Structure formats: structure tokens, C-alpha cells
Amino acid sequence: METSTSLRIAIQKNGRLTDKSIDLLENIGLRFDDYKNRLMVKCRNFDVELLLIRDDDIPEYVQDGVCDLGLVGANVTSEKVADVTVLKNLEYGYCRLSLAAPKNDGIKNPEDFEGKRIATSYPTLTQNYLQNNGITAKTVEISGAVEIAPTLDVADAICDLVSSGSTLRANGLSEIQPIFYSQTQLIKTNKVLSDEKEELISKFLIRIEGSQTAEKSRYIMMNSPKDSVDKITKIIPSLKSPTVLPLAENDLVAIHSVIPIKKFWSVMEQLKEAGATGIVILPIENMIL
Ligand code: PRT
Ligand code: ZN
Numbered sequence: 001m002e003t004s005t006s007l008r009i010a011i012q013k014n015g016r017l018t019d020k021s022i023d024l025l026e027n028i029g030l031r032f033d034d035y036k037n038r039l040m041v042k043c044r045n046f047d048v049e050l051l052l053i054r055d056d057d058i059p060e061y062v063q064d065g066v067c068d069l070g071l072v073g074a075n076v077t078s079e080k081v082a083d084v085t086v087l088k089n090l091e092y093g094y095c096r097l098s099l100a101a102p103k104n105d106g107i108k109n110p111e112d113f114e115g116k117r118i119a120t121s122y123p124t125l126t127q128n129y130l131q132n133n134g135i136t137a138k139t140v141e142i143s144g145a146v147e148i149a150p151t152l153d154v155a156d157a158i159c160d161l162v163s164s165g166s167t168l169r170a171n172g173l174s175e176i177q178p179i180f181y182s183q184t185q186l187i188k189t190n191k192v193l194s195d196e197k198e199e200l201i202s203k204f205l206i207r208i209e210g211s212q213t214a215e216k217s218r219y220i221m222m223n224s225p226k227d228s229v230d231k232i233t234k235i236i237p238s239l240k241s242p243t244v245l246p247l248a249e250n251d252l253v254a255i256h257s258v259i260p261i262k263k264f265w266s267v268m269e270q271l272k273e274a275g276a277t278g279i280v281i282l283p284i285e286n287m288i289l
Contacts, residue, residue: 006042006049007197010067013039013052017184020092021071025050027286028207046200058187059084065191069201075161075182079122084187087201088208091215093184094163097122099129100173101157102150110177113137113157119149120159122180129159129179147171206288214287218264221256221280228275229253235270237263258284 011021022035031044041050051067058072059082070084073093077084099118101107107116113130116137120126123139130137140155147167149155159179162168168175186208188201224232232255233242242257255276259267264281271279 005194006047007069007200008049008051008067010051010053010058010061010070010072012055012058012072015055017055017071017073017093018052021184024071024090024092024208024211027211028204047196048200056080062187062189065189068189068193068197070187071184072187073182074185075122075125075180077185077187078180078182079124081124082187083190085190086185087188087205088186090184090186090208091212093182095161095182096163096178097125097159097180097182098162098168098175099126099157099159099177099179100147100162100168100175103172103174105150105156107157107174107176110135112176116156117154118157118159119146119155121146122159125180126159147173207286210286210288214284216261217258217284217287218261219256219282219284220259220264221254221278221282222271222276223247223252223278224255225275226251226253229255231274232271232276235267235274237267258287 012018030046030048032041035041035052039052055072055076058070059077059080061067062070062084063082075097099113110133114135114137117140118126118137119140119142121143123141126139142149146158146160148171149158162175165175229244236242236257237259238257242255245254247254
């Protein structure tokens with residue numbers, strides 16, 4: 001049963017995902033008044049409201065239909081074993097859940113965790129990994145500052161989120177085995193929603209896809225001698241056929257196209273060799289294919 005007529009989206013109130021989640025929603029055209037220190041924020045231009053809560057609560061709120069959508073790390077949704085649908089990977093908040101142990105403690109491989117006490121905020125994911133790999137170990141559930149558990153002798157090792165690895169290093173721990181790779185995801189309730197909400201969700205999904213493609217693409221412009229156009233357009237790894245425009249100078253044309261950013265540097269040299277000059281690269285705000 002629906003609990004709200006507005007589409008309700010849960011995001012993290014105050015943490016690593018908050019600003020990026022708001023950026024993503026603004027990027028797809030939603031406008032909000034100041035969201036800092038608020039629990040609920042109405043969207044100015046759509047029938048949408050944001051619920052700002054702890055990330056740990058998001059999967060359950062979405063599962064129970066209190067919120068229709070949620071933006072939350074896959075690590076949290078999987079740990080809570082929430083009954084929700086993952087609509088999209090959102091490509092931020094990347095991290096991994098890893099088994100780690102104090103350096104020089106003789107723990108070098110996953111098997112070495114046998115019989116150890118492992119401190120973690122992710123007991124379910126940790127036990128799943130251990131059981132799937134035939135390792136028997138005790139998990140000690142800790143809600144924060146897991147990395148100091150071995151120093152305090154609360155545990156022999158840990159299983160915690162890692163991104164750069166500097167927290168592990170600073171605490172004299174070695175990463176032994178990543179057990180779960182995570183990023184922020186858009187999750188949806190499995191409760192039945194109104195047609196209006198479903199339509200709005202489809203619209204937002206298309207916009208998110210557009211914005212993700214735009215982020216990975218660049219608009220490229222260059223000048224080319226007329227007789228090099230064939231060669232140059234073959235080099236451009238374009239999404240569509242490039243646009244070729246006449247220029248005031250008769251023997252030159254302008255070529256415009258959209259290319260994947262990761263291909264840019266590899267084609268740059270080839271374009272220059274083929275005679276392209278004045279190559280300009282511009283970011284793209286959004287793109288609907
Ligand atoms: O208050 P609330 O419960 O909402 O927030 P929280 O403290 O539980 O979560 P928060 O804001 O720290 O993280 C939110 C989400 O960000 C996580 O659930 C992950 O999906 C994602 N994320 C991405 C991370 C990290 N990277 C990360 N590095 N979450 C936590 N960390 C911590 C990690 O626990 C460790 O303490 O950062 C430290 C390690 O970082 P490095 O860079 O030193 O390896
Ligand atoms: Zn949390």
C-alpha cells in the first residue's frame with residue numbers, strides 16, 4: 001500500500017553520499033530548497049519529496065514502501081538483505097568490503113581467518129563470505145571505528161569498507177581479501193505504485209542514463225582540410241555520424257562529434273596526424289540518445 005501521494009525518495013542525511021546524491025537529483029532537473037538539517041524536503045518542480053535519513057535505514061524504508069526510491073550503497077542493501085529492486089548503479093560511493101588483519105600477525109590468506117574473531121559492521125556479508133569459503137570464524141559486531149578493534153583486543157582482525165586504503169595503513173592493518181564490491185545504487189520498492197509514480201520513475205531513469213552518458217562523453221570540434229574528412233571521420237569513435245560544416249575558408253571544414261572521454265587521448269594524436277587542427281573538447285551537461 002502506498003503511504004504518500006508524492007514520489008518519496010530516501011537519501012543519506014549527513015554523510016559521504018549526501019552531496020553526490022543531491023547533485024545527481026539536481027542534475028536530472030529536480031530542484032530543492034535548502035536540505036541541510038531537514039528530515040523532509042519538498043521538490044519545487046516535481047511531485048517529489050526527499051526523506052533524509054541514516055543510510056542504514058534506507059533499504060528498510062524502501063522495502064516497507066515508506067519511500068518509493070532510495071539512493072544507497074549496495075553494501076547496505078545487501079547487508080540488510082532488503083526486498084527491493086535495484087534499478088541502477090549510480091557510479092559513485094565506490095568502495096569494497098575487505099577482510100584485513102594486523103601486519104605481521106601471520107594472517108596472509110583468507111584461510112588464516114579460521115578460528116579468529118573478526119570485528120565488522122557487516123556481519124551478514126562477512127559470514128556469507130566465510131561460510132561460502134568454508135572458514136569458521138566469529139564476527140564481533142561493531143558499529144563504528146572498526147579499524148581499532150584489534151588494537152583494543154576486541155577482535156583479531158576486521159572486515160570493513162575500504163576505498164583508498166589509507167585508514168587500514170594508518171592502523172597497521174593489511175588488506176587480505178576484498179569480499180564485496182560496492183557503489184551507490186538507485187533502489188525501488190517492490191510495493192505496487194500508482195501509474196503516475198511509475199511514469200515519473202521511468203522519466204527519472206531516462207534522465208539518469210542521459211546524465212551518466214554525458215559525464216562519460218565530450219563534445220569534440222576540429223577543423224579539417226576537405227580532402228581529409230573521410231580519414232578523420234573514420235578515426236572519431238563517434239556515437240553517431242559526425243557533423244561536417246562548411247567554413248569561410250573554402251578548403252577547410254569543421255567536424256563536430258561526441259566521443260567517449262576514455263577514447264579521447266588515444267585518438268587525439270591520430271586526428272592531428274590526419275590533418276585536424278584547432279581541436280576543442282567541451283563537457284556535455286546532459287544527453288538523451
Ligand atoms: O550516519 P550514517 O549511518 O548515515 O553514515 P555512515 O557513517 O554509516 O556512512 P558514511 O557516510 O561513512 O558512508 C556512507 C556510504 O558511503 C557507505 O555505506 C558506502 O556505501 C560508501 N563509502 C564509500 C564508504 C567509503 N567509501 C569509505 N571509505 N563508507 C565508508 N568508508 C569508510 C570506511 O568505513 C573506513 O572507515 O572510510 C574508511 C576507509 O576509507 P579509506 O579511503 O581510508 O580506505
Ligand atoms: Zn550508516
